[in-house]
Amino acid sequence: VSCGDVRQLRFGFKVAVISRDSSRLEKLRAFVSPSTRDKLITLVGNVGSEEGAEEAKQALLKAAGKVTDVVSSLGFSWWQGGPPHTQPLKELVWVLETLLLSTFVSWKVFFPLVRDNPRCTYTFVTGGAGEKVLMPGTGFLTVGAASALAFCQVLREEYPDVPCKLNQLKINSGVAPPERMAPGYLNHLDLGEAVAALVERTNESHKIFSINGPDDLKTFLQ
């Protein structure tokens, strides 16, 4: 969510980013303009276990005081390890841990912070890889992404009346920084703008906003 963070920082929000990797957080701090850097909270944490997520929540509350919006964009960018018969069980476990289990655990721990407030939001960023195998050898990516889609569906159906705005931004294309752009890809900063815009839009809930390419993103931001 680093790109969305930049926009939200511009609008005066305080933004907290959790990562297991302090060097990634340092990179993010360097990316943000010095004038807004004091509004960026970076926390080293692992939201893949209940204890880790709880620790991250306590650190977040200590640093930020109050939480109004949560963006869950967990996983990995790409996986192309090969067809299922070539894969060890360990690989599938890792895929599910990264795309599904961390999404579940962090939701379980962070959702109570925003659940009962209609001005609060909880947004999942998911991927269209969950609907089809993108190319040979990416099957486990589909399994992981599909499990995240199913989890979001379960939340919509199990909690139809929850006051917090519960939405999903489903990206059906590649996302890259300008130097790695390919036809049909989304610029990561533009996507960040869309995430931030969705967070600011608190009149819709239980929706899936699908982005199929750069044109959809323009429409979304209008």
Ligand SMILES: NC(=O)c1ccc[n+]([C@@H]2O[C@H](COP(=O)([O-])OP(=O)(O)OC[C@H]3O[C@@H](n4cnc5c(N)ncnc54)[C@H](OP(=O)(O)O)[C@@H]3O)[C@@H](O)[C@H]2O)c1
């Ligand atoms: N990249 C694309 O082209 C693309 C396209 C369509 C959809 N998407 C969707 O976008 C979402 C995010 O993917 P991405 O491409 O942004 O991947 P990414 O750049 O690898 O970011 C995923 C983030 O998840 C974090 N994470 C995973 N497990 C964690 C844990 N246990 N504790 C704390 N942080 C954890 C990683 O933090 P660490 O720093 O700790 O590793 C990383 O910052 C996924 O749902 C994916 O399906 C991506």
